[in-house]
Amino acid sequence: MRCLVMVKATKDSEAGVMPPVKLLEDMGKFNEELVKAGVLLAGEGLKPTSQGRRVRFSGARRTVMDGPFTETKELIAGFWLWQVRSMEEAVEWVKRCPNPHPEDCEIEIRPVFEPEDFGELTQEMKKQEQMLRSQTGGKK
Secondary structure, eight states: EEEEEEEOOOHHHTOOOOHHHHHHHHHEEEHOOOOOOOOOOEEEOOOGGOOEEEEEETEEEEEEEESSSGGGOOOOEEEEEEEEOOOHHHHHHHHHHSSSSSOOEEEEEEEOOGGGGOOOOOOHHHHHHHHHHHHHTTOO
16 A cells, blocks of 8 residues: 655744754665665655645635645645555554654654545546556556
């Protein structure tokens, strides 16, 4: 199963405070372990929401909102995309992760929908899915 592992933002990450070098080194070692185990598919840190935008959809209307956004506990500071055997394996990997912030924080794990989760897809939909994955290098 694939899962998205999200590092929740903190006041410091939203203020653009960069992590200490030691933490970057520890995270680098953790990421190496994930790669060697064949778990890591992608992962990046995110800049603060002050540099982001949101687009609100209301019917055919689109409204663009500039950051920063409030409610730090709901914001994401970084992510990994992992390929694991189970949610339990993902939890075990997260437990091994260095604390991604110098302060208390949370990491959220969410399973990614796979095509089969949507029930029977038409041949055309399956073909499109395969084509898109091959063009983007995506794994299933």
